[in-house]
Amino acid sequence: MQIYNTMTRRKEELVPLTPGVIRMYVCGPTVYNFFHIGNARPFVVFDTLRRYLEYKGFNVVFAQNFTDIDDKLIRRAGEEGITVPEVAERYIQEYYTDADALGVERSSVNPRATEHIGEIVALVQTLIDKGHAYAADNGDVYFSVRSYPAYGKLSGQSIEDLESGARIDPTEHKRDPLDFALWKGAKPGEPSWETPWGRGRPGWHIECSAMSMNILGETFDIHAGGQDLVFPHHENEIAQSEAATGKPFARYWMHNGYININNEKMSKSLGNFMLVRDIAKEFDLEAVRFFLLSAQYRNPVNFSRELVEQADAALLRIRNARERLDEALAKPAPSSTAEDEAFIASVAEFRGRWEEAMEDDLNTADAIGVLFDFTRAANGFISEPRGEASLRAADALLRDVCSVMGILRHKKEEAFPKEALDLLEERKAARAAKNWARADEIREALKAMGFAVEDGKEGAKLKRL
RNA sequence: GGCACCAUAGCCAAGCGGUAAGGCAGAGGUCUGCAAAACCUUUAUUCCCCGGUUCGAUUCCGGGUGGUGCCUCCA
Numbered sequence A: 001m002q003i004y005n006t007m008t009r010r011k012e013e014l015v016p017l018t019p020g021v022i023r024m025y026v027c028g029p030t031v032y033n034f035f036h037i038g039n040a041r042p043f044v045v046f047d048t049l050r051r052y053l054e055y056k057g058f059n060v061v062f063a064q065n066f067t068d069i070d071d072k073l074i075r076r077a078g079e080e081g082i083t084v085p086e087v088a089e090r091y092i093q094e095y096y097t098d099a100d101a102l103g104v105e106r107s108s109v110n111p112r113a114t115e116h117i118g119e120i121v122a123l124v125q126t127l128i129d130k131g132h133a134y135a136a137d138n139g140d141v142y143f144s145v146r147s148y149p150a151y152g153k154l155s156g157q158s159i160e161d162l163e164s165g166a167r168i169d170p171t172e173h174k175r176d177p178l179d180f181a182l183w184k185g186a187k188p189g190e191p192s193w194e195t196p197w198g199r200g201r202p203g204w205h206i207e208c209s210a211m212s213m214n215i216l217g218e219t220f221d222i223h224a225g226g227q228d229l230v231f232p233h234h235e236n237e238i239a240q241s242e243a244a245t246g247k248p249f250a251r252y253w254m255h256n257g258y259i260n261i262n263n264e265k266m267s268k269s270l271g272n273f274m275l276v277r278d279i280a281k282e283f284d285l286e287a288v289r290f291f292l293l294s295a296q297y298r299n300p301v302n303f304s305r306e307l308v309e310q311a312d313a314a315l316l317r318i319r320n321a322r323e324r325l326d327e328a329l330a331k332p333a334p335s336s337t338a339e340d341e342a343f344i345a346s347v348a349e350f351r352g353r354w355e356e357a358m359e360d361d362l363n364t365a366d367a368i369g370v371l372f373d374f375t376r377a378a379n380g381f382i383s384e385p386r387g388e389a390s391l392r393a394a395d396a397l398l399r400d401v402c403s404v405m406g407i408l409r410h411k412k413e414e415a416f417p418k419e420a421l422d423l424l425e426e427r428k429a430a431r432a433a434k435n436w437a438r439a440d441e442i443r444e445a446l447k448a449m450g451f452a453v454e455d456g457k458e459g460a461k462l463k464r465l
Numbered sequence B: 001g002g003c004a005c006c007a008u009a010g011c012c013a014a015g016c017g018g019u020a021a022g023g024c025a026g027a028g029g030u031c032u033g034c035a036a037a038a039c040c041u042u043u044a045u046u047c048c049c050c051g052g053u054u055c056g057a058u059u060c061c062g063g064g065u066g067g068u069g070c071c072u073c074c075a
Helices: A037-055 A071-080 A084-101 A113-129 A159-165 A204-216 A227-245 A276-282 A285-293 A305-330 A338-359 A364-381 A388-405 A418-432 A436-449
Strands: A002-005 A010-013 A021-026 A059-064 A133-135 A141-143 A180-185 A200-202 A220-226 A250-256 A259-261 A451-456 A459-464
Touching: A002 A250, A021 A037, A021 A204, A037 A059, A037 A220, A037 A250, A037 A259, A037 A276, A037 A285, A037 A388, A059 A204, A071 A084, A084 A276, A113 A133, A113 A141, A113 A180, A113 A200, A113 A204, A113 A227, A141 A227, A180 A204, A180 A227, A200 A204, A204 A220, A204 A227, A220 A227, A227 A250, A276 A285, A285 A305, A285 A364, A285 A388, A305 A364, A305 A388, A338 A364, A338 A388, A364 A388, A418 A436, A418 A451, A418 A459, A436 A451
Parallel strands: A021 A059, A021 A220, A220 A250
Antiparallel strands: A002 A010, A133 A141, A141 A180, A180 A200, A451 A459
């Protein structure tokens, strides 16, 4: 599989450190609020990568953290009059509510910063011991950027360029404006932990280094996140981690593009964000997931209600195909013919094309194109009775594709209210009597109740609208 | 100022050296009592502009134009 590596700015063959195992780390949410659609993109995209790798037979160790101690949580706790752990716990649960609805599989591990304080402190101590970090007089500990000559290798910037562009940091505790905090000295009323250099709490960047290396090893395969994390977050992680261990940190760096609103980056600071929680009031989040996968993950995508509606309409095609196939599968099958053989061969081709798209740096847009091509072929093929083997081949492909893409996860709701079923019966009688006026009237009534009627060869069906 | 990214139909979006996938929306048709779903046909003489390389460029190179992002918390 080819993966675009931000470090080398090229697509590279993904070769895991340990054959058959992929160790990956995705930067997770800071849990002080509900997450927005922009935050959702990496969750969905890298979940899809994980699912694909598992489909290919890899054992994927997938870690996504929760940042549960930082300025924003402290502020939030103050605003709500509750403790920082209470804020964290609440929004971790809210994260799961939205992530589950988006079809994001649970991580193998969900480390929380506060549960790894020991490793974080040890890592900071190592950096101090090796001369890469220093404790300032206010209890902060800073990483000395100039002590790590390779600094800037991920973002493609030299220390000098960064220096000239850096805004003046008001803090006087740093020796160099580029230095960043590994540890923040305790302030009154804030959560803090005891360390050899005084009480305090971890800085943001060091958490991810400590947790990822602790769980996945000092060198692991994939480190992923949004493009806005390239600098400084991931650059800093590399500096800290490699300075401490002397070994390469992550081997492949993957970064997803932004979600935009009117071609402008959606972000909490700009205030133009849309909460996944709010979108869920209007749309099935499966449509949102499908929308997110309808573009290649590195490209920016605009978000709008209209586009989710388009995605929803497109998804309906796949749902309908799924239903038609289920119905075909439920019928007695005639014995296979040469046409079945040919169809089975074409299914194998579709599978090949789909995998090829997925393996080209997770080109889900292209992969979806293959899915639709397959859908049309299958819909046409099953318009008449077909052998079991060919139906099963189609079923297996559709299942695999949907499973990797995380769509069509819901079971069909077959429980219709008695009132609706009675109306359907009455309509059947009316149609038998060729009383079309009454039949149409009932169809309208059912529509008003939220059900569509579809007349097929084997009678009428109800569908939820 | 430094470092990147993007520009393909009404709306999305692949393709990235061999003559424009797919979806939504629209139009026509088959099926249907009428619909719906499904299927078929149709919708870009052309990929922001100008040069260059090439037998051949949407695809590579150079230069423009327009838009975006990172360099500060941010997915």
